[in-house]
Amino acid sequence: RVLARMDAEGVAPDVSTYNRIMSWCASVDAAERMLEEMRARGLVPDTGTYNALLMVHAEAGGEAAAWRVLERLRDAGWKPNLATLNRLVAACGSLEAAKRAIEEMRGLGVAPAASTYNALLRAFGSEAGGAGEAIALLQAEDAAPTTVTLNLLLQKCRDLEEGEDLLGVMEQLGVQPNSVTFNILLKLCGTDREEGARIWAMMQERAVAPCEWTLTARLKLCGGDVAASELVWEEMRRHGVEANTVAYNLRLEQCGGSAACGERVWAQMREAGARPDEGTLSSLLRLCGTDAAAAERVWGEACGLGAVPNAACFTARLGLCRNAEEARRVLADMDAAGVAPDEGTCSALFKLLQSVDEIARLWNSMPGASVRPDAGTYAAVLGALRWRAERGDKARALLERVLASIEAQHTNTTVLTMGAKAITWLLPRNSGAQKRALDDLFSRAARGTVVAMPPFPCEPVAEALDLSTRHPELAATRYLAAAGLRPTWETDARGRALARQWRKQGTNPLSRGPGGARRASKR
Numbered sequence: 001r002v003l004a005r006m007d008a009e010g011v012a013p014d015v016s017t018y019n020r021i022m023s024w025c026a027s028v029d030a031a032e033r034m035l036e037e038m039r040a041r042g043l044v045p046d047t048g049t050y051n052a053l054l055m056v057h058a059e060a061g062g063e064a065a066a067w068r069v070l071e072r073l074r075d076a077g078w079k080p081n082l083a084t085l086n087r088l089v090a091a092c093g094s095l096e097a098a099k100r101a102i103e104e105m106r107g108l109g110v111a112p113a114a115s116t117y118n119a120l121l122r123a124f125g126s127e128a129g130g131a132g133e134a135i136a137l138l139q140a141e142d143a144a145p146t147t148v149t150l151n152l153l154l155q156k157c158r159d160l161e162e163g164e165d166l167l168g169v170m171e172q173l174g175v176q177p178n179s180v181t182f183n184i185l186l187k188l189c190g191t192d193r194e195e196g197a198r199i200w201a202m203m204q205e206r207a208v209a210p211c212e213w214t215l216t217a218r219l220k221l222c223g224g225d226v227a228a229s230e231l232v233w234e235e236m237r238r239h240g241v242e243a244n245t246v247a248y249n250l251r252l253e254q255c256g257g258s259a260a261c262g263e264r265v266w267a268q269m270r271e272a273g274a275r276p277d278e279g280t281l282s283s284l285l286r287l288c289g290t291d292a293a294a295a296e297r298v299w300g301e302a303c304g305l306g307a308v309p310n311a312a313c314f315t316a317r318l319g320l321c322r323n324a325e326e327a328r329r330v331l332a333d334m335d336a337a338g339v340a341p342d343e344g345t346c347s348a349l350f351k352l353l354q355s356v357d358e359i360a361r362l363w364n365s366m367p368g369a370s371v372r373p374d375a376g377t378y379a380a381v382l383g384a385l386r387w388r389a390e391r392g393d394k395a396r397a398l399l400e401r402v403l404a405s406i407e408a409q410h411t412n413t414t415v416l417t418m419g420a421k422a423i424t425w426l427l428p429r430n431s432g433a434q435k436r437a438l439d440d441l442f443s444r445a446a447r448g449t450v451v452a453m454p455p456f457p458c459e460p461v462a463e464a465l466d467l468s469t470r471h472p473e474l475a476a477t478r479y480l481a482a483a484g485l486r487p488t489w490e491t492d493a494r495g496r497a498l499a500r501q502w503r504k505q506g507t508n509p510l511s512r513g514p515g516g517a518r519r520a521s522k523r
Helices: 002-008 015-024 028-040 047-075 082-091 095-107 114-124 130-140 147-154 160-172 179-188 193-205 212-221 226-238 245-253 259-272 278-287 292-304 311-318 324-336 343-350 356-365 375-387 393-405 413-426 432-444 458-464 472-482 493-505
Strands: 450-452 486-488
Touching (some): 015 028, 082 095, 095 114, 114 147, 147 179, 179 193, 179 212, 193 212, 212 245, 226 245, 245 278, 259 278, 278 292, 292 311, 311 324, 311 343, 324 343, 343 356, 356 375, 356 393, 375 413, 393 413, 393 432, 413 458, 432 458
């Protein structure tokens, strides 16, 4: 498009134009086409052209592809330069290979510089000893570290103390920190607001001008404190910092469910001309709560300003639907936008479907849409089977398929609770099928999974497993503990009262007692 516009305006592209365009190419084929077009216009590729080509080839084919482009550069009669070396180092698959590349390029008359070792740090600084070796090589070359070197090393630091020590050493070597330096230090503060305030004061003492990423780093330190984030916001505005989309999205997340706060931030964002994205839209929809009209309004406003909805945005809209018909309209919009459903979309849909046929159709369609169910999806489909599926062979067959696909990483208290409720509702009462399904469900759960006993269905589970029906809560608790899970009664007032009663009676709900867990409370 750039070249077409230049031709239309009578501006002839030169070698540097093609070099820049080639560096933007997303594929080797596109870059090679640019090279051929360049030659067709009578332009002669130079070292910069081959450096751009080397970068594209390296991203697609790695180190070997990069070396082949270097050979093409030399065959064309050009000499490699420092940029060639740095791109070659970045393409290497290991620190040792990068060191060999430096030595081979030295033999071709290209000496490494600080930028070369910065490339080493970017590529291999996370490897054991990688950062230290890169610095040792830099010092051996008597090449002075730069601010980029400092910032790359800071990104490898494990905590703030290590980062400040590094800053002190680098300042002694004459390296001056910039806003990126202090943004990294702010990130190293974690959630410690006092340390964040100290780093901010240090930044001001050194007269380092903050940027929009300083604002986002400071906002993150505010956590969910709306008042603190507003103070930071105003202070940064006084320093001339213009907020970006990320900063506005953070403020929306920090509104803590307050629709009024969300409206205020959204109005500021529009007034400032910041372009909303899918994160903005998702946050705004969450802040609408159950207000479908408000959600429809912000959807239109955000999309009109350039926000492109993703699956999470459509899932949030589905959460506001009152019935399957409204959900179908949202799905039609989703399909028209070319957005594929994900686990969240399917979870929201399961909560709206009203028949076992619809539930089964959605479940069966998930593999074809490359959607792998997660814990939320399992909780939603099991809940749909319990509360909205008619008892019968279809529902039982679907329940068996769902249960058979559950793996340990999918299990949590909600999945186990909804699974137990679906099993005791759909399978024949007091049957061997009920008992086998429950045993299988709990055996699939990861050991140590916490199970909140309210709302766990103690009575039907105790009955299905032939436990005590006189004390079903105690029997179910012991059964789950024996299965390697962690039942807890501290999740609501009733559970806490029952736990206190047991303690008062000297009963340990996690003890198997005489005769084992299944018969412990029959006495």
